[in-house]
Amino acid sequence: MTQDNSTGDQPPPEPPARGSMRFQDSNTQPRQPSLAEQRARQQALAQEERDEELARQADAKSATRRKILIGSGVTVGLVGLVATYYTVAKTENVTAVCTDSNGVVQNDDDCDETYVTSHGGYSSGGFLFLPIPGGGYNSYRYNYGGSGAVGQRVTGGTYDAPSSRANVNTKSGKSVQRGGFGISGKSSGSGGSGKSGGS
Incomplete structure (x- = not known):
């Protein structure tokens, strides 16, 4: 009598192919972060806020410094211009x-x-x-x-x-x-005609 081996035994399941992904069941709840992870996240957020605040302050200081430099440059320029004007326009x-x-x-x-x-x-x-x-x-x-x-x-x-x-x-x-006006009796050199003497 010959035995039929095809009825009772199932071949073993094939292992998953290399490089394939398994998907998580949608009913699975995500794991809650641990207390240490929550603290680390809060510290990171706080540090990020501090960095942003420092960057804002640095930008504000830089803008103020630029305004001061521009203002002082304008002031120095105006003082120089006024000084030059008075030097040139000074009446002797x-x-x-x-x-x-x-x-x-x-x-x-x-x-x-x-x-x-x-x-x-x-x-x-x-x-x-x-x-x-x-x-x-x-x-x-x-x-x-x-x-x-x-x-x-x-x-x-x-x-x-x-x-x-x-x-x-x-x-x-x-x-x-008078400064800026014509002159009476302007001199253009020495000598002249006529005899010398008093009036």
Whole structure:
């Protein structure tokens, strides 16, 4: 008699193929985190919040520093600009002394264009010419910054007219030039026509 082996014995189940995944049953509840895991998570969240707060503070400080630097730069720029303006616009006060062609101090009237023209004289090239009785002219011009009494030679100063920013006055207080305006009796060099002498 032959026995049939196919009825009772089942072949063993095949092992799962390598690399295959098993899926968890949807009815399985996730494991609750342990007390240590919960503490670690809270600490990590707290640390993250602290880091964010520190980053916000650093950004705020940086923005404030930038504003201060920009503000101080603008202030320094404005101060420099104002200082430069006052340096350039500063008015210089110069005293004018009327002299003849020999550099001898004369009365202020002899260098006053209005006075000279009203007495038959004229001005040319920074010199003023007053007629002399009997013919000829005496020439006069201003010395700027010099000093001396009438009848004495002028001491110091120059015959070059100061800049247009300067206020020029005679010793007697007559204004020859106001800063920014024209000048009466401007000097352009030495010499002149006519005989020298007083007025």
